[in-house]
Amino acid sequence: MGISPGIRNGPFEVCTPLQPAVSTAKKRGEHRFPGKLFVVEGIDGSGKSTQLSLLHKWLESRGYGVVFSEWNSSPLVKDTTKLGKKKKLLTPATFSLIHSTDFADRTERSILPLLKAGAVVLCDRYMYTAFARDVARGMDREWVRDLYGFAIEPTVAFYFRVPLETAIGRLLDARDGFKFYEAGMDLGLSDDAEESFRLFQGRIINEYEKMIPEFGLTVIDATLPIEIQQSRVREIVKSHVATGTGWRPEP
Amino acid sequence: MRETYGKLLPEMKLADLTGKLIVIEGTDGAGRSTQIDLLKSWLEELGHAVLDTGMTRSTLAGNGIRRAKEGNNLGRVTQSLFYATDFVDRLENEIVPALRAGFIVLTDRYVYSLMARAMVRGMDPQWIRSIFRVALKPDAVFYLRLGIEQLVRRVVFSRGFDYWESGMDLFPGHDMYDSFCNYQAALLREFDRLSEEFKFETVDASADAETVFWQLKGEILRLLEGDSRKTFLSMLARGAAGHPLQKAEEEAIAAAARRQSVTGDLEFVSQAFAAQAPHGNGQAAIRQK
Numbered sequence: 001m002g003i004s005p006g007i008r009n010g011p012f013e014v015c016t017p018l019q020p021a022v023s024t025a026k027k028r029g030e031h032r033f034p035g036k037l038f039v040v041e042g043i044d045g046s047g048k049s050t051q052l053s054l055l056h057k058w059l060e061s062r063g064y065g066v067v068f069s070e071w072n073s074s075p076l077v078k079d080t081t082k083l084g085k086k087k088k089l090l091t092p093a094t095f096s097l098i099h100s101t102d103f104a105d106r107t108e109r110s111i112l113p114l115l116k117a118g119a120v121v122l123c124d125r126y127m128y129t130a131f132a133r134d135v136a137r138g139m140d141r142e143w144v145r146d147l148y149g150f151a152i153e154p155t156v157a158f159y160f161r162v163p164l165e166t167a168i169g170r171l172l173d174a175r176d177g178f179k180f181y182e183a184g185m186d187l188g189l190s191d192d193a194e195e196s197f198r199l200f201q202g203r204i205i206n207e208y209e210k211m212i213p214e215f216g217l218t219v220i221d222a223t224l225p226i227e228i229q230q231s232r233v234r235e236i237v238k239s240h241v242a243t244g245t246g247w248r249p250e251p
Numbered sequence: 252m253r254e255t256y257g258k259l260l261p262e263m264k265l266a267d268l269t270g271k272l273i274v275i276e277g278t279d280g281a282g283r284s285t286q287i288d289l290l291k292s293w294l295e296e297l298g299h300a301v302l303d304t305g306m307t308r309s310t311l312a313g314n315g316i317r318r319a320k321e322g323n324n325l326g327r328v329t330q331s332l333f334y335a336t337d338f339v340d341r342l343e344n345e346i347v348p349a350l351r352a353g354f355i356v357l358t359d360r361y362v363y364s365l366m367a368r369a370m371v372r373g374m375d376p377q378w379i380r381s382i383f384r385v386a387l388k389p390d391a392v393f394y395l396r397l398g399i400e401q402l403v404r405r406v407v408f409s410r411g412f413d414y415w416e417s418g419m420d421l422f423p424g425h426d427m428y429d430s431f432c433n434y435q436a437a438l439l440r441e442f443d444r445l446s447e448e449f450k451f452e453t454v455d456a457s458a459d460a461e462t463v464f465w466q467l468k469g470e471i472l473r474l475l476e477g478d479s480r481k482t483f484l485s486m487l488a489r490g491a492a493g494h495p496l497q498k499a500e501e502e503a504i505a506a507a508a509r510r511q512s513v514t515g516d517l518e519f520v521s522q523a524f525a526a527q528a529p530h531g532n533g534q535a536a537i538r539q540k
Contacts, residue, residue, distance in 0.1 A: 076325065077333070080315030089311045091343055093260045093385065097336040098312070101329055108326030138261035146381035150328045 031152050035115035036240055039126035041208065042160035043201050044182065045167030046222045047229070051160065052124050054230045055237060064120045064241065067110065071125030074105035085181055092137035095181070099130055100147050111152060120241060127151045128159075128211055136203035137187060155240050158233060159212060160222035164202055168194070253350075257384040260339070263347065265387075270350035272387060273471065274361040277395035278438055279416050280405035281456040282463060286395065287357050289464045290471070294355055299475075302349040305359030309340035323414055331369040335382050338365065342386065350387075362386045363449060367441035371434065372421060391474055393467060394451035396443075399436050401457050407431070 031037070038055070040048040052068075059066045072081060081098050084090040090098070114121050127148040134144045171178075178193045180186065184200025185193065211217055218236060220229050253265045275283045275290075284305075291301045307313045316333050319325045325333070349356050362383040369379040397405070406416065412427040414420075418434025419427065446453060454466055490496050 074329075076319045076322075076329065077315065079318070080312050080333075080336075083315075084311050089340070091260075091262075091339075093339045093343065094311055094336055097332060097339055101332040101336055104328040104332050105326060108328055109324075140258050143258050143381070143384065146378065147332075149375065149378045149381070 031115060033112075033115035033152075034118040035121060037111070037115060037121045037123070037152060037154040038237060038240075039123040039128075039154045039157045040160065041125060041128045041132075041157060041217065042162065042222060043164070043167050043204055043208075045170040046160040046162040047170070047226065048158070048160040048222070049124050050226065051158070051220070051229055051233055052122055054226075055233055056122055058234055059120055059122075059237070059241070065118070066120045066122060067114050068122045068124070069106050069110055071123075071129060072099060072102050074102040074109075076105045077102040088180065088186070090181065090186065092134065092139050092186075095137065095186075096130065096134040096139050096144060096147065099134075103127065103130070103148070104150060107151065115152065123154070126154060126157060128157060128208070128215065128217065131211060132204045132207035135207050136184070136200060156236055157215065157217050158236075159208060159217040159219050160229075161208075161219050162222040164198060164205060166223060167201070168198065254388045255384065256380075256386055256388060260343065260385050263343070268347065268350040268387070270352065270354045270356060271391075271474065272346065272350060272356045272358070272389040273474075274358050274363075274389045274392040275395065276360060276363050276392055276442070276451065277456060278397060278402055278435060278442060280402050280409070281395035281397045282460055283359050283395055285460050286463060286467060287359050289460070290357055290467060293464075293468065294357075294471075300352070300354045301357060302345060302354045303357045303359065304341050304345050306334065306364070307337055309337040310344070311340040312337040320415060323420070325420070327369070327372040327374065327420070330372070331365065331374055331379060332382075334365050334368075338362065338383075339385065346387070358389075361389065361392070363392070363442070363445050363451075367438050367445060370441050371418070371437045391470065392449060392451045393470065394442065394446050394453045395456035395463065396446075396453050397456045399432070399439055402435055402439070403432055406435075 040052045042048040056066055056068055072078065077098065081102060084094065084098060111121055111123070130148060131141075131144055135141050178197045183193045183197035184203075185196050187196075187200065189199040190196040208217075212219060220232060222229065253268045255265070259265070273290075275287055277283050287303055287305075291303055294301050307316045312333060316337060319329075319333060346356050346358070366376075366379050366383065370376050407428075412431055416434075417427050417431035418437075419425075419430050422430040422433060425433070445451070452470060454463055454470075456463060458466075490501075
């Protein structure tokens with residue numbers, strides 16, 4: 001069952017049940033699976049999902065086996081998250097834990113096995129989203145990082161950097177109103193949803209900025225035209241899938 | 252002052268958590284829920300307000316966990332975190348408010364069971380401990396300990412095999428009986444290790460329910476008494492130092508003096524008086540003796 005003992009990925013390094021290995025490596029190293037993992041990060045309205053779907057199209061057209069995984073989408077966990085959000089049961093701590101549960105299910109059930117199978121895995125939001133949001137909600141920075149100790153280090157993590165006002169403008173054009181937790185309304189920063197969103201997302205941007213050097217995030221200027229951003233993303237991705245043994249379907 | 256295992260959740264204030272947090276731990280079949288039922292009604296008879304809680308009883312995650320377990324496809328990391336979500340939801344919304352209101356909280360299993368299960372499933376011991384650093388340190392942990400042979404006999408002949416209790420997610424190729432024995436033995440080893448690390452008070456659960464109950468009552472009485480004794484001593488000390496005491500406090504001291512239940516304490520305070528100018532309300536209480 002599992003992974004060769006040499007691979008270090010948090011708890012996953014352990015492969016034999018009943019003989020827990022003690023992790024000596026506190027810091028995550030890049031995974032050694034044949035697949036590649038690319039993730040996009042950024043605040044709402046940064047355009048990261050658009051960029052990821054363009055990347056997805058391109059990789060598929062080049063014949064790679066590509067799988068997409070979205071934040072907060074585990075079939076096993078999402079009902080609980082939905083219940084918590086709808087009934088406003090979530091505190092900063094349970095908000096953090098239920099999202100990590102969701103992420104764990106997707107890691108165990110799809111991301112990890114797919115990387116072992118050699119797929120290119122694309123994630124819209126990854127653990128850095130939790131690091132930014134949960135700390136912005138007042139959770140302990142170290143505790144949240146420990147919580148995601150099981151996460152697999154991505155091949156490249158793109159951060160789409162955008163000024164807050166640009167993001168808000170895009171969101172207001174596209175829809176009306178902000179959701180309760182998305183605007184950080186649970187924190188009581190402001191009764192006005194837009195104002196609360198502004199304050200909360202401002203905190204999130206601060207956390208992202210600190211993570212750029214901490215995790216070596218690859219910054220993309222998200223105010224540039226979509227095509228230019230995409231060509232930069234593709235260039236970087238190309239340099240990794242070309243050297244890898246990325247799985248391609250038979251022609 | 253109450254403490255956590257190292258990390259404090261946002262908005263959680265530890266200063267006024269005056270209740271008692273009592274944990275009943277142990278493997279399956281150790282009789283935990285029987286003892287909790289007995290203890291609850293006994294404590295209520297004594298006049299204590301009691302909250303009992305246990306795994307998967309949270310409003311947030313209880314149903315989600317049960318549904319996830321039905322499918323038998325709950326991964327190991329996911330399982331550990333789902334249970335942690337359930338625990339923290341109860342910690343914030345049940346345990347802490349009850350302790351603040353002065354309740355005795357009896358909890359059927361605590362973070363130790365969750366650690367043991369995770370470690371048996373191969374999780375990094377450091378990782379699982381780091382998550383539960385937000386948990387409150389309990390006032391007492393009673394570990395109802397059963398040897399493996401008795402454990403097997405009790406569980407198998409009372410309710411039969413359950414997929415998760417048998418660790419079938421760990422030993423999918425085995426039959427239920429072999430898997431159950433392996434799994435429960437591994438859990439027992441983890442519990443014994445945790446018992447040393449977290450200083451459990453071990454209670455031999457192979458005795459009949461009444462004997463175990465009798466033992467637990469003794470321990471809990473000592474715990475509660477220790478606490479009222481501390482309050483009492485601080486009252487005496489304040490009186491001795493000449494601070495005005497409230498009427499109820501003076502009455503309590505007088506009553507205790509009449510019962511002669513605190514002779515040693517009174518001697519101690521009298522000596523303190525001798526060293527000081529004899530004044531203050533505490534003196535009056537002592538004279539009543």
